[in-house]
Amino acid sequence: MTKAQKFVIECIxxxxxxxxVGLFSGGDRQIRKYEKGKFWxxxxxxxxxxxxxxxxxGTVDQPRIAVELESNDKISREQKNKAKALVTALLNTQFxxxxxxxxxxxxKILTDLTKRLRGLRIPSTPTVFEALVDSIIEQQISLDVxxxxxTNLIKAFGDSLNLNQEVYYAYPTPKKLASANIKKLRGCGLxxxxxxxxxxxxxxxxxGNLDLENYKDYDDAQGIIEELDKITGIGVWTAELTIMRAxxxxxxxxxxxxxxxxxxxxxxxxxKRITGEEARRIAEEWGKWKGLACFYxxxxxxxxxxxxx
DNA sequence: AGCCAGGCTCTCG
DNA sequence: CGAGAGCATGGC
Numbered sequence: 001m002t003k004a005q006k007f008v009i010e011c012i013x014x015x016x017x018x019x020x021v022g023l024f025s026g027g028d029r030q031i032r033k034y035e036k037g038k039f040w041x042x043x044x045x046x047x048x049x050x051x052x053x054x055x056x057x058g059t060v061d062q063p064r065i066a067v068e069l070e071s072n073d074k075i076s077r078e079q080k081n082k083a084k085a086l087v088t089a090l091l092n093t094q095f096x097x098x099x100x101x102x103x104x105x106x107x108k109i110l111t112d113l114t115k116r117l118r119g120l121r122i123p124s125t126p127t128v129f130e131a132l133v134d135s136i137i138e139q140q141i142s143l144d145v146x147x148x149x150x151t152n153l154i155k156a157f158g159d160s161l162n163l164n165q166e167v168y169y170a171y172p173t174p175k176k177l178a179s180a181n182i183k184k185l186r187g188c189g190l191x192x193x194x195x196x197x198x199x200x201x202x203x204x205x206x207x208g209n210l211d212l213e214n215y216k217d218y219d220d221a222q223g224i225i226e227e228l229d230k231i232t233g234i235g236v237w238t239a240e241l242t243i244m245r246a247x248x249x250x251x252x253x254x255x256x257x258x259x260x261x262x263x264x265x266x267x268x269x270x271x272k273r274i275t276g277e278e279a280r281r282i283a284e285e286w287g288k289w290k291g292l293a294c295f296y297x298x299x300x301x302x303x304x305x306x307x308x309x
Numbered sequence: 310a311g312c313c314a315g316g317c318t319c320t321c322g
Numbered sequence: 323c324g325a326g327a328g329c330a331t332g333g334c
Contacts, residue, residue, distance in 0.1 A: 138315060138316090139317065140329080142314035142315085142332070144331095145330080146315085189330065190330070192329080193328090193330090194317095197317090232317090233316095235316060235317055235318090237317090238316075257315040260315070
């Protein structure tokens with residue numbers, strides 16, 4: 001018997017729902033997907049699994065989100081509140097984009113993009129752990145391959161929820177991956193090395209020796225990078241990517257990233273290949289907004305690619 | 310077919 | 323120390 005609740009979340013303008021969850025168009029239906037104006041995924045509130053389905057209401061200038069929360073168990077008021085907080089964090093809807101738009105107004109290219117992509121926000125993962133594990137998986141290999149492996153990992157180790165004759169998966173918990181064996185992770189397509197990194201980091205969290213969520217409250221991004229860099233399997237690139245996707249910070253970019261270098265080169269260097277150092281120097285012009293600025297560039301380029309077809 | 314792909318660590322010299 | 327090998331697999 002499915003229990004369901006519906007509620008509405010008010011957002012700070014501007015917010016473009018379609019653009020902000022657009023990168024999940026290619027997502028897996030059992031994990032996280034945007035399709036026909038709806039976005040859905042499983043969330044975890046205290047041990048309870050629930051499916052959230054989001055739809056945009058209002059306009060980019062007066063945005064709201066309709067949320068449907070479904071579970072097989074009774075949904076308490078507390079769980080509903082947690083779901084609300086989680087959705088707010090996932091879509092970063094309490095963030096005011098206007099200072100960013102004003103902050104990059106002197107940059108003609110970005111000004112053009114902020115007009116076209118008005119209301120685009122960087123979506124966030126529910127947990128820092130999820131962003132970190134995905135970032136480790138994405139080291140070196142192509143994103144196409146990485147996404148297959150991430151899906152394999154989630155379906156092999158994630159808790160499942162049966163709802164309306166469908167099966168959905170939540171991201172595996174640190175506890176679950178702490179007790180995973182290398183062979184089964186290898187079966188997901190991971191290298192032995194990466195399997196070891198992930199197990200070891202999961203163990204640190206499960207034992208209470210590492211609190212990734214805690215880093216969200218740090219103001220000093222450089223400090224976070226240095227801390228994470230000490231952990232085996234995590235370099236500067238992985239730390240930066242994790243911060244950008246999970247911590248709602250706008251001033252961190254994975255400058256050495258191949259894709260980001262290509263995007264910056266595309267808009268600012270006539271597609272001539274640039275080094276990570278050059279990318280960092282160009283991005284420094286955008287100061288504390290460099291993370292958001294780079295995200296706008298990446299989305300803009302992705303849309304150009306789609307339009308080419 | 311083979312080579313490359315949003316890195317990182319370990320091993321040599 | 324710095325350079326270089328090795329890693330996983332899907333796509334071109």
